[in-house]
Amino acid sequence: MTSDRDPQGRLHVDENLKVLGQQHVYAAGDVAYAATDDLGNFAAMCCQHAISLGRHAGSNVAADLLGVEPTPYRQPKHVTCLDLGAWGAVFTEGWDRQLKLVKDEAKALKTQINTLWIYPPAADRATALAAADTMIPVA
Numbered sequence: 599m600t601s602d603r604d605p606q607g608r609l610h611v612d613e614n615l616k617v618l619g620q621q622h623v624y625a626a627g628d629v630a631y632a633a634t635d636d637l638g639n640f641a642a643m644c645c646q647h648a649i650s651l652g653r654h655a656g657s658n659v660a661a662d663l664l665g666v667e668p669t670p671y672r673q674p675k676h677v678t679c680l681d682l683g684a685w686g687a688v689f690t691e692g693w694d695r696q697l698k699l700v701k702d703e704a705k706a707l708k709t710q711i712n713t714l715w716i717y718p719p720a721a722d723r724a725t726a727l728a729a730a731d732t733m734i735p736v737a
């Protein structure tokens with residue numbers, strides 16, 4: 599399979615995460631060079647984007663097989679939360695990284711992200727399917 603790649607080796611995909619030039623191949627997470635919005639921003643190699651990309655790629659693979667409309671991937675809100683050890687953490691919003699929280703407040707959020715938000719769902723059918731919903735808002 600030959601496909602265009604970005605400078606980091608990621609596969610170019612369309613808005614439904616189908617690899618450009620491929621009929622039935624989808625990409626998600628760190629291997630997908632996917633537009634997050636119409637402003638020229640692209641997914642970073644991070645959990646925030648990988649989770650939503652995974653939901654959309656999985657859903658669109660199923661839609662492809664079933665012959666129903668796919669759900670375009672869009673994730674316009676972008677945040678970063680950087681743990682700085684004992685000092686605390688830094689939380690920013692937007693691609694221009696506007697500072698929103700620092701120290702203990704940001705650290706509490708980082709702990710929540712690492713212990714709750716990015717944790718895989720329990721290994722049972724209902725929980726896994728619920729966690730795969732593309733309509734779940736992800737920052």
Ligand SMILES: Cc1cc2nc3c(=O)[nH]c(=O)nc-3n(C[C@H](O)[C@H](O)[C@H](O)COP(=O)(O)OP(=O)(O)OC[C@H]3O[C@@H](n4cnc5c(N)ncnc54)[C@H](O)[C@@H]3O)c2cc1C
Pocket residue numbers: 626627628629642643644645646648
């Ligand atoms: C040290 C480190 C720290 C990070 N810290 C952060 C952070 O603080 N915040 C953040 O947002 N992101 C962080 N990231 C990035 C984040 O982990 C990735 O962006 C995210 O995990 C990508 O998800 P993914 O599903 O694309 O790939 P992965 O999570 O890498 O999952 C790919 C899976 O595929 C499996 N696999 C590979 N080849 C095969 C094969 N041939 N057959 C079957 N299975 C295979 C692998 O074993 C792996 O389980 C960090 C990454 C690293 C390495």
